[in-house]
Amino acid sequence: MAFTSNQMTKTSDKPGRRFVHAPISFEATIRNTKPTTTNDPSFLVASLRKSACGLSDDFLPALALVCLAFSRMSLSNTIPCSHGVMKVVTRAELQNCDAWGRAFQNRCKDHRYYEIVEETLQNDFEHYYLLLEDSSGNVRAIQPVFFVRQNLVEGVPGNTRSVVDIIRKVFPRFLTMRVLMVGCAAGTGDLGACDKSDEAWTAQALRASLRTYARQNKASLVVLKDFPANYRPSLETFALNGYARVPSMPMARLSLYYENWDDYFRSLSKATRKDLRRIPRGPRAVAIKI
Structure with a gap:
């Protein structure tokens, strides 16, 4: 079971509205400037005067303050949610957090599994953790999330893919979508509530803050990835608020009804047993236990 919510928005860039370009140029400026400098409105006015050509100087101070507020809001790692706040943290920031060890304590894949997944799958995913606090400041859940850039032409026939590959040499993100995934990158998803009774509260807090978090990080789609059916009562709030x-x-499971390796070996065909006998059995052989 997965829930999705489309976050795609349209922008307008009409002739005569030159102020639309100002925030874009401003964002490009602050990436190459010391953070302390960008907090000075006079610096922002000077930067905007260079980029917003044709705009009256009377509007520049007000526009600078708007851009400053927008940049601070977009870079903020705290988002208000229902009856509390959501803080975006990294795994390094969770090392001294006691709640991290309690978030998945009753699951076969506890917090250590998520740490291994992040260390193993670093190239294709951006891993973060949503620390959910109530109004009293108590941490009630820590929810792992990750960003992935989805290829929209995956599985398309070769001729079309060839054309897309040529275009991507110039525009690498052509026909791709940035997606916010809630859950685990390798396996089914679980709610990271520190107590089972907090699962409904956790779902409500996530529902109230995920769209804002996705919008801040320019993600077009929010997906609750592969949550088992037993979470449906808690996650019903998503289905009632714009998610599908x-x-x-389908999950697959293979039962092995064998007492030991020899019992399994006797069940194989003659050709398979012959192939297995060719495998060298030396001191480096791996012991197989069932």
Whole structure:
């Protein structure tokens, strides 16, 4: 079971509205400038005067303050949610957090599994953790999330893919979508409530803050990835507020009814047993236990 919410927005760039370009130029400026400098409105006015050509100087101070407020809001790692706040943290910031060890304590994949996944899958994913606090400042949940850039032409026939690959040499992000995934990058998802009774509260807090977080990070889609059916009562708040429930890929399980390796070996065909006997059995052989 997965929930998705489309966050795509349209922008307008009409002739005569030159102030639309000012925030874009401003963002490009602050990336190459010391952070302490960008907090000075006079510096912002000077930067905007260079980029917003044709705009009256009377509007520049007000526009500078708007850009400053926008930049601070977009870079903020704290988002208000229902009856509390959501803080975006990294795994390094969770090392001294006691709640991190309690978030998945009753799951077969506890917090250590998420740490291994982040260390292993670093190239294709951006891993973050949403620390959910109530109005009293108590940490009630820590929810792992990650960003991925989805290829929209995955599985498309070769001729079309060839054309897209040529275009991507110039525009690498052509026909891709940045997606915010809630859950685990390798496996089913779980709510990171520190107590099972807080699962409904956790779902409400996530529902109230995920769209804002996705919008700040320019993600076009929010997905609650592969949550089992037993979470449906808690996650019903998503279905009632603009999210769509989509069936996940079917899970598969293989039961091995064998007492030991020899019992399993006797069940194989003659050709398979012959191939297995060719495998060298030396001191480096791995012991197989069932």
